[in-house]
Amino acid sequence: MSNTPLDDDLHETMSRFKAAAQAQPIELPKVEPPGRILVAFDQSNQDSAVADVARELCLRFGATAVLTLANPGLNVDTYRQHLEGMKAKLPGVNCEIAPQQDDEDPADAILDAKRAAGAKLLVMDAPYLEDFSRLGRDSVGSTAERVLAKASVPILFVREPREGLANSLSRPLVKLHVRQAEAAQALATTFRLGGNAAQFRVLFVVDAAAMAEAAALLGHEVDPARLTDDALLADAQAAAGSLVAAAQRWATENKAALKVDFKIGSDPDVTAREANDGNHLLVLPCPADRNTAAYGRALTVLRLSSAPVLMV
């Protein structure tokens, strides 16, 4: 891969041309705006943030917000009273209060409410644990995990509650993997959500350690000296050509601002850091098959992210 500085330069330059020559045309799928969005509250300190983000989403899509409270065992009055309070935080949005579900499990209650409402998008919180250094990569909450595992629609998880969280919808960061089937869908959903006024970022992360590990599992020997950052980034750019071209074409046609970044490092750490530092809405393609490594990776990113995360 690299013997001399000239070889390095050659490899880098050729990789860029390869990206163009090997790019397979990708048609971004048409994404219909969700007519109804289920907004699930849980009487936590994140409810106001969920309402903020849900309002912005509904306004962007012109959707109806269907509100639910997923705490089992509540009496009807408390349920309705809390949701009326939340409804007041969604001015300008057509709101409905979903009938109370009688499930014991809040995750089931949310999924049933979603089905009953015919919602095509779900907004809820996933508890955000601030001190990760002590707690490690802890859970995002069993409710969030179970909803994610069973839901068949995109879910926007609100993590750390903070001022101006809704503005992050204008700064979507889409993390893509070149061989992920859901990548085009995630791009199309993000573009539909952001419109042409948003500042889009597309991120590819090259995880050299994971690549070396995978190669070793397959019985391939990898010379670490050949896995230079520049060479890896150049290869990643060549492989991602189709997605980059599709994204740039959309941005050109819609006169939108779009920036593509390639980073080296541990995939979940780099992705979460980029999203957290940039006050972004993080968009993650999430495979339907919940037993895949890609799903596990997406879940880890969700756990590490303090920014809101849209799982597509």
Added chain:
Amino acid sequence: MAVLGVIMLITYLFIAFEKLHKSVCAIVGAIAAVVAAMAFGLFGKSGYHEVHEIIGHDLNILGVIIGTSILVDTVGGSGLFHFIGIRVVKLTGGEPKRLFLFVCILTFLFVSLLTIAPGTLLMASLALVICRTLGYHPKPYLIAVAIVANSAALTTFSSGIATLMIGTAAEIPYFQFFIGSTPLAFATAAVAFLVLVKLYGRKLLEDAAKAGDPATLKQKVAGFDEWAMVKDRRVFRRSAGVLGATVVGFATAQALHVGLDFVAMAGGMAALLFCAGDPEQAIKKVKWPVILFFVGLFVIIGAVKATGLLAATADALVSLGGGSGTVLVLIIGLFVLGFSGFIDNIPLAATMIPVLDPIAADNPALAPALFWVLIAAANLGGNSTPIGSVSSVIALHALESDRGEKVGWGEYMKAGGLILAVQSVLVLGYVLLMMNLGWFPDLPKYVKG
């Protein structure tokens, strides 16, 4: 005089035969030259300080190399050059002769704008990727890149390092290049293209026929997507702006009373500021070995000049010419054309400049012809061998690195030698004709002197 001459000769031989890294050769040669010059008292009262004077005199060359290197690396990161390259290739529809023509045109354009090393690297990469995608054999395309690049280095003041060195030393006004050098750049590139088509035309068509039916190839080329390399369109547009402004800056530098090094550095810094450049990365990518090579070379030549050896060589050349300007131009032209194939054109040009300078000072009317023939011969002379120029070294290395295929001296010289023979006639004919008709504008430096 003899000691310094021997030091210079040994250094050049080591550089030519690549016995040591050429930067190390130049610096070691410079150290030896300084020691000898000081031992013989050649630096006079100023002593060692003279070394700084010598380097300072040519600091502008180093400034241009550093500035353009940063500019090209940063602007290149935006995908601009790749975008242009792919867009142009798509116009060919994969048709081999048209593709061959467009590769030559693009090489000419990129080298004219970006100087020979980055321009050649870009085009060698493009040719390899396109040929691999279409199933064509890349050798003819890479030989074309190597040879056309040397013509493109003649286009403007800043298109080639040798051109820049000679132009700076002779203080040639930027716009005089459009009379003295640019026509030769186009004409010699056209010669190269025609000879190469004659030599490889049939092979290009045979390769294409083997690669598949034209409709499929056309479809493949149409599928290339130039946007695949663009990471940020705002940076992309700014990069085009910064590059354009720098090119305009080069053209107007003399009118603005600033050096090309100032323009190059300003362009490089503008790229870092406005084109999302990574300063660490861009500065690391500057060809520091080349800078060291130049520093060593300048010191050696400065020390040798102090001995009077180069002035004596100038006198000898004038005597050899027998008082005839035409003969003198022919001698210099043929000498440089011949030696450029074997010696790096940079040391050759650097050595010839102080030889021609006193001749030009004594014969102002002859000055333009001397320097135009030196510029053309120093750049084109490298066409004769596979080691004669930066472009051939890069293009042939790329072919070997990507395909494991070597181009032998005989094969290269068959094309390069033939092209150089025709180009030599063209260059000498043009310079002599212009000189004898008195159509070259005077060089202000010598008219004033």
